[in-house]
Amino acid sequence: MGMLKLSNGFSVLPEGETVLYVTGVDYDEKWGKIEIHFINADGSKHSERYKIYKDNGDLNEPALNAFSWIARTILNDPSVEEIDPKSLAGHYVACTVYHEQYTGNDGKERTYAHIKDYDAADAFDRPMNDKARGIIGGKGIIHAPKVAQVEQNEAPVKNDEDFDIDSFLNGEE
DSSP, X not given: OOOOOOOOOOOOOOSEEEEEEEEEEEEETTTTEEEEEEEOTTOOEEEEEEEXXXXXXXXXXXXXXXXXXXHHHHHTOTTOOOOOGGGGTTOEEEEEEEEEEEEOTTSOEEEEEEEEEEEEESSOSSOOOHHHHHHHGGGOOOXXXXXXXXXXXXXXXXXXXXXXXXXXXXXXX
């Protein structure tokens, strides 16, 4: 019989500020269920679920409002009125992860990770590990902070020992 190597188990997203990448979205239009799948730069996975319709078929407005907020934030477009939920895949979102402790029916302590305080993001905030890279490939790059662009018509700075910064700033050469 073949041997199966076991994993290190399930890991809950650590608490604090982070950037998540949307790896996919499951949308069951008939039942109004949306599940957004995320991964962080360390390869930990997370899902957020929204049930847009109540069991009686009525609109679940709080769930729709919550989904609408995160969807607009992920897309970085507060004006969007209608989307295919699957279009969220491939985007990033900055957020805060917090934990909620509870006791399961079996009497064991459990931890739920929740995300809040969403903000648009365009890349991870730290390098990916191999686990995350294996899941999303080269999409999870870190963008360097933008630096000021030098106007093309600006004169180059002289690299003389006698360089006088005050004269330069006043437009004198």
